[in-house]
Each structure stands twice: as structure tokens, then as C-alpha cells.
Amino acid sequence: MTSKPSTPSVPARAYETVLNSIEADLRAGRIKLGDQLPGERTLAETHGISRASVRDAIRILDAMGVVRTSTGSGPNSGAVVISEPAIGLSATLRLHVASRQLSVEDIVESRILLETWAAESADLTSDPQRSAAALEHAGELLKAMDAPELDREEFHALDAQFHVLLSSLAGNAVIEAMMESLRLSITDYVSESVQGDEAWDDIAAVLRAQHHGIHEAFVDGEGKRAAQLLREHIEWFYAESHRI
Structure with missing residues (x-):
């Protein structure tokens, strides 16, 4: 009996690592509404991906109404967790x-x-x-x-x-x-x-x-x-x- 050829798995995109990590942190309560996400460099180093991939993840979260992004410095700058489903x-x-x-x-x-x-x-x-x-x-x-x-x-x-x-x-x-x-x-x-x-x-x-x-x-x-x-x-x- 011949076995069916296995379907090659599609490799996860780099930015999905960040999305999955943030989802896990939200579920566990490690990240809450109003919290500021770590900066691009920190997230890139943590997950071993490029800063460009981190930016892709942040853009997706912004479009999904999960974060609000802004430039500058301070507690309201960068990517801040919100909830606008x-x-x-x-x-x-x-x-x-x-x-x-x-x-x-x-x-x-x-x-x-x-x-x-x-x-x-x-x-x-x-x-x-x-x-x-x-x-x-x-x-x-x-x-x-x-x-x-x-x-x-x-x-x-x-x-x-x-x-x-x-x-x-x-x-x-x-x-x-x-x-x-x-x-x-x-x-x-x-x-x-x-x-x-x-x-x-x-x-x-x-x-x-x-x-x-x-x-x-x-x-x-x-x-x-x-x-x-x-x-x-x-x-x-x-x-x-x-x-x-």
C-alpha cells in the first residue's frame, strides 16, 4: 500500500511569533489594557526576528484595534494596549x-x-x-x-x-x-x-x-x-x- 505524500507545513511568518506571544501575555494577565508594549529592539531580540517583522506585527495589532501607536516618548508613546474590537x-x-x-x-x-x-x-x-x-x-x-x-x-x-x-x-x-x-x-x-x-x-x-x-x-x-x-x-x- 502506498502512503499519501505528506503536505508540507507552511512555515510561520516571523511576525506571528510576536502576535502569539502578546496573545499569550494578554491571556495570562502579564499585559493589561493601558500597558505599553516593549520597544521594537527589545521585541526583536526577545523573539530572534528582525525589527521589520516586529513592525509588521504592531501594524496588524493596530489595525485589529488591540494597540494604539504614537511617536514620541513617555507612557502614551509607542504601542499601548487598548481594546476596540x-x-x-x-x-x-x-x-x-x-x-x-x-x-x-x-x-x-x-x-x-x-x-x-x-x-x-x-x-x-x-x-x-x-x-x-x-x-x-x-x-x-x-x-x-x-x-x-x-x-x-x-x-x-x-x-x-x-x-x-x-x-x-x-x-x-x-x-x-x-x-x-x-x-x-x-x-x-x-x-x-x-x-x-x-x-x-x-x-x-x-x-x-x-x-x-x-x-x-x-x-x-x-x-x-x-x-x-x-x-x-x-x-x-x-x-x-x-x-x-
Whole structure:
């Protein structure tokens, strides 16, 4: 019996050594949020790789929202550990949407699933003060979106904040990060989907009314109604933007 030829293993890239090491240190608590990573030279010597490979690793961590880099000296210079998971998720999703490997339709459907679940799972009584503050902030965003002089890009930015903020009431950090990443991943699609100011003015008027209805349902603690209104709101805009 002849044996199958073994598949040669792909050698790990040098920068992956740094990524794996930092992941291990984060898991073990040796590195925490706000800590500054060792400098390029130290990391290169520690892992026996070039400083160029270290820079590649830091750039990847920056793009993933794991570190923030800055020049200069002091505790906030170099690569400082942060946690902004939506940055990396949204950047990845945007590229795959652009390459047409992920459809906007699937992204929209995922948004509906997450937002309706979050609305039905929102517990305003577990932390009343936090919930009241979030709903008050959402109300302020609605007032800002109601301003007639508001341009389209500003409206979309406020709209994104509004949806992510309401989703945060479910108290699930992963859902919140995913929601923000999904919103960011189709920002260009949303902003480019409606051509012409007259068409946008009519659509914006409907979106404003829908937003107020959704907010009212949350304030009243009616999660199921809020979920249904969210579904109708998202589906309506997607259908309307395809109709134009």
C-alpha cells in the first residue's frame, strides 16, 4: 500500500511569533489594557526576528484595534494596549463586502438578527441608572438627527451611534462590538445608496419617524415592539435604497 505524500507545513511568518506571544501575555494577565508594549529592539531580540517583522506585527495589532501607536516618548508613546474590537471586525467585513465575498444583504440580515435580539433582551431594571442615561443619550441623538440643516454624512454617523447605543442595553459586549462593526462595514453602501437630495429628504423624514417610534418602545420597556419596529425600519431602508 502506498502512503499519501505528506503536505508540507507552511512555515510561520516571523511576525506571528510576536502576535502569539502578546496573545499569550494578554491571556495570562502579564499585559493589561493601558500597558505599553516593549520597544521594537527589545521585541526583536526577545523573539530572534528582525525589527521589520516586529513592525509588521504592531501594524496588524493596530489595525485589529488591540494597540494604539504614537511617536514620541513617555507612557502614551509607542504601542499601548487598548481594546476596540469593532475596528478590526469592521475593517475585515468592509474588505470582504467590497470583494463581494460577503453580500450587503447578508450583512443587513445579520444586523436584524442582532438588533432584534438585543431589543428583546434589554433589561432596563438591572442597572436603571445606566439604562436611563443611555436612553437619554439616544434621545439627544434623535434631536440632533431632527435638525433640518444636518447633512447626510452627519445623519448617518448619528444614526450609527443611535443603533449601537440601543443594542448596548442588552448588556452583551460582544453583541455591541459586532453591531458597531456591522454598521461600519456598510457605511459606504448606506451613504451612497440614495442619490439626490430630494430623494434623501423624503427618506430621512421616514427614518426620523421610525427612530422616534423605536426609541419610544425602548423607553416604555416594550422589547418585542422595539424589535419589530427595528426589523421594519432596517428592511424598509434596504428595500427603499434598492428601489431608487
